[in-house]
Structure formats: structure tokens, C-alpha cells
Amino acid sequence: MTKGREAKGREAVAQPDVSVIIGAYEAMPYLVECLASVEAQTLDPARIEVIAVDDGSTDGTGEYLEEFAARAPMPVTVIRQENSGGPSGPRNVGLSKAVGRYVFFLDADDRLGPEALERMVAMADENGTDVVLGRVEGVNRNAPKSMWGKTLKRTDVFSSNIKFTLSAQKLFRRELLERHGMRFDESLFTGEDALFTMEAYLRADGISVISDYTCYYLVGRTDGKHVTKSGSYTLRFDSARALMNLIAEMVPAGPKRDSLMIRPFLITVLPQFGPRFLKETEEVRRHKLELAKPLMDAHWNEGVARLLKVHERLRLHLVAQQRLDLLDDVVEFVGAKRKPDALLEKRGTRLYLAYPHFRSKKAGIPDWVYLAGPREARSFPGWRRTPPPSFPRRVIRRLRRLLSSRGTTAAA
Known part of the structure; x- marks a missing residue:
């Protein structure tokens, strides 16, 4: 009343x-x-x-x-x-x-x-x-x-x-x-x-x-009565689903939608697959994957994935693939705050972070999942946005500078 x-x-x-x-x-x-x-x-x-x-x-x-x-x-x-x-x-x-x-x-x-x-x-x-x-x-x-x-x-x-x-x-x-x-x-x-x-x-x-x-x-x-501390994990998936559906309804597919989708994936879904996940019962673990599957099928894509850090992207990729056999290794590695080896390729313009199962033929995870974006890569020595000039280009630049300096001297 x-x-x-x-x-x-x-x-x-x-x-x-x-x-x-x-x-x-x-x-x-x-x-x-x-x-x-x-x-x-x-x-x-x-x-x-x-x-x-x-x-x-x-x-x-x-x-x-x-x-x-x-x-x-x-x-x-x-x-x-x-x-x-x-x-x-x-x-x-x-x-x-x-x-x-x-x-x-x-x-x-x-x-x-x-x-x-x-x-x-x-x-x-x-x-x-x-x-x-x-x-x-x-x-x-x-x-x-x-x-x-x-x-x-x-x-x-x-x-x-x-x-x-x-x-x-x-x-x-x-x-x-x-x-x-x-x-x-x-x-x-x-x-x-x-x-x-x-x-x-x-x-x-x-x-x-x-x-x-x-x-x-x-x-x-x-x-301990604060609302954000209460509620089961099923309620978290309910809220993620509602927010993802709203974004999908109001924003056309593309980069703008992707930029908003990272919020429910990062804040609501990903924490369900953090260190606590390793201690939960097999029934809960599999139930979480089941609840995540329709969300991943509907809204997870490479555009969203590339906006995340490697360890975030890798875990969600494995959730999307329902690879519980591989997910545990990654969650344990991240939870222990271990640092992955860094691999520079393509003349320093590509930085791969070798979290578990990197380039494992058995795991079959694509290389791009481990590729660091510019924000994450810039803190690693040797990484660069664009490749250094090739040897012929360096020679040409030196000759141009030399000729330019000689021309200036002659004019003087």
C-alpha cells in the first residue's frame, strides 16, 4: 500500500x-x-x-x-x-x-x-x-x-x-x-x-x-547492503543482455556501435571469467559459458575485440568459442599477474603478447587475438607505428641533403 x-x-x-x-x-x-x-x-x-x-x-x-x-x-x-x-x-x-x-x-x-x-x-x-x-x-x-x-x-x-x-x-x-x-x-x-x-x-x-x-x-x-554488491551472476548476464540489445537497437552496426559494446563486455561479462572463475563448481562454470554464448553470438565481433587489451580480448574470444579447456590457463596466467613475452615483427610495427596458447597449432587461436593495439603497444621498447625507411630510401635522403648543402654553399 x-x-x-x-x-x-x-x-x-x-x-x-x-x-x-x-x-x-x-x-x-x-x-x-x-x-x-x-x-x-x-x-x-x-x-x-x-x-x-x-x-x-x-x-x-x-x-x-x-x-x-x-x-x-x-x-x-x-x-x-x-x-x-x-x-x-x-x-x-x-x-x-x-x-x-x-x-x-x-x-x-x-x-x-x-x-x-x-x-x-x-x-x-x-x-x-x-x-x-x-x-x-x-x-x-x-x-x-x-x-x-x-x-x-x-x-x-x-x-x-x-x-x-x-x-x-x-x-x-x-x-x-x-x-x-x-x-x-x-x-x-x-x-x-x-x-x-x-x-x-x-x-x-x-x-x-x-x-x-x-x-x-x-x-x-x-x-554489506549496497546494491552493487548483491545479486547472482545470472542477474549480471541479464543486465548485459539488456544493455547490448539497447545499443544494437539504437546504433547501426559499425565502429560507433562497437565503441559502445565494449562497455557491457568489459564491465559486466569479462569479470565473470576472472580469478574467481577457477574456484567455482563445474556446474557454475559451464552455466556461465551457456549464458554468455547468445551474447557472444549476437554482439561479439572483431571490431569490438580490437578495442580491448590482449588479455581481455583473449579471454572473451575463448568464451565466444566455448573453449573452457583453454580458458582456465589464460585466467590463471592473468590472475597471477604474470607478464607475457613480447614479440616484435614486421620491422617493429606488430607487437604480439604471448599469453598462453600463442601460436599453438592445437589451440588454433588466430594471431590477431594476441596483437597489441597502439595504446597497449606504445609502452614496449622498439615498437613503432610505421616501419623505418628502407636502405635505398635512406641513401636517397642522404644524397638529397648532401646536394642541398652543396648548392647552398655554392650560392654563398
Whole structure:
């Protein structure tokens, strides 16, 4: 049963700039700092509304939300409902109530930087962008890093590294979400935010990235209840399948699609075949290969493979080939952090990394699987992008320089 408490002062406030949507389940005591960070925002409270959905908590979360609503300087709506089993339901409920020009999804165990909303709204307004990413910092947990090198006023998912941050903690233009009927997939219990955010990236008229200010603090819970730590491996394959299908539906086959496909392969599928794989039961190991097979058959290709490092590409190639007999050797080699021998060929322009089964006739793995790309190869002495000039060319160049110098001397 759903119970709602209407936002105090809502009827007296014009359309807010941003609706902060908080889905909360068993969020105490983290919720205290979360809400304090909302209250401390430098953006005028009249320009903010908060919609908090208590998803059947029993630890006082709902009561604390109502206490906050009674004293907060901005309009707050608290909705209390029976547990839905995942984060998608509360977010969708909150989104259905939102009236702000933008929405921001704030997890109840995380917190905002004081200037976060002011900076993000200003960035979106100044550049007309539909999605704004604010720099994320981890507290007792890892946070994405590769996309924060530079503030970008206007970019897209193909021209930046934002595909590696698909959590929902972004500023989204609400009109974009409503125009396309976008909601979180409630059938997914992990990776549901990746699906939502990737769709927003692909539909957005411009994306902004704020790298010079920490907008969001991603807090690691010590009670083991964080959503990203829960869920079986079957749920991971479900989320990978959903994201791959979305990318395939929205992006035509080719280099652009390949550049996005590496995200689910690298972040969701590949970790299932890491060091832990060696310790799992034979039944689980074979089940993982079975779950991976339709994904590999549908979406794995040489274009995607060549964008990965050799050890990543090799493992996924063996998964695609269902070669459990060879995969164990590679997983063990990589897990032990052993360095493969490097082999330079073609006058230094081709670098092969000799991971297990390299040029084994019995294994039959193509050489290109072991070929390092430019980013990986450039750290190896002797590798070069283009071959050195041949002996005749070197002789001709020397003669030209000699003749040129003689001509200059004669003229003088």
C-alpha cells in the first residue's frame, strides 16, 4: 500500500529547476548525511523539490524522511510504499511525481557536494544540454575515474569516455525523459540504471561533463547492503543482455556501435571469467559459458575485440568459442599477474603478447587475438607505428641533403 505526504509549500512554488529523487530502503544512518547534503545546496531552496520514496524500510528511514520534510527549506514529498525489491520502482514513482525542469537521482546512502545542483543546472542551461555529469568521488569504495580528465561543455557518448559511468546519478532534462517515455526497467535487479542512462546518452541533444568540482560522493556501506554488491551472476548476464540489445537497437552496426559494446563486455561479462572463475563448481562454470554464448553470438565481433587489451580480448574470444579447456590457463596466467613475452615483427610495427596458447597449432587461436593495439603497444621498447625507411630510401635522403648543402654553399 502506498502512502503519500504532499510537499509542504508546493502550491506556492513555481516550477522548480530540479527535482531531487531519492529512493530509500534501510538507509539509516547514511540517510542523515544524504539529506544534510541536500539541505546544504547553494541553489536557492525555492528552485529545488525533493521527492523521497521509502521502499518499505523497517529501520526508521521513513520516519526520518518525514521529519526532514517537516523542517526542510525546500518542498519535500515523502511517499511510503511496500518493498518493491529493487531501486527501479522507487525511482519510477519519484519520476512520475516530479515537476522540475531537470531531475537528479540521489541514492540515500550517498551525498552531494554543496554546489552540485547549482553548477549542474547552470551547465545545462548555458549549453542547452540534456544530461550533465558531475565529478564523482568514492568514499570507502571505488568510483569511475576515466571520464573526469577535462570539463566538457558539450559532448556525446561517442566523443568521450562517459560510457564507463552509467549510474543514474546524473542531471537529466525531464522533458527528454517524458518525450521518450523513459523509465527504469523494473524487471532488472542490477544494471537497470545502465540501461536508462545509456538510452539518455543516445537520445540527448548534447551532454556536459563537470570535472573541476566534486558533485557527488559515492559512499561505500559497511553493512554489506549496497546494491552493487548483491545479486547472482545470472542477474549480471541479464543486465548485459539488456544493455547490448539497447545499443544494437539504437546504433547501426559499425565502429560507433562497437565503441559502445565494449562497455557491457568489459564491465559486466569479462569479470565473470576472472580469478574467481577457477574456484567455482563445474556446474557454475559451464552455466556461465551457456549464458554468455547468445551474447557472444549476437554482439561479439572483431571490431569490438580490437578495442580491448590482449588479455581481455583473449579471454572473451575463448568464451565466444566455448573453449573452457583453454580458458582456465589464460585466467590463471592473468590472475597471477604474470607478464607475457613480447614479440616484435614486421620491422617493429606488430607487437604480439604471448599469453598462453600463442601460436599453438592445437589451440588454433588466430594471431590477431594476441596483437597489441597502439595504446597497449606504445609502452614496449622498439615498437613503432610505421616501419623505418628502407636502405635505398635512406641513401636517397642522404644524397638529397648532401646536394642541398652543396648548392647552398655554392650560392654563398
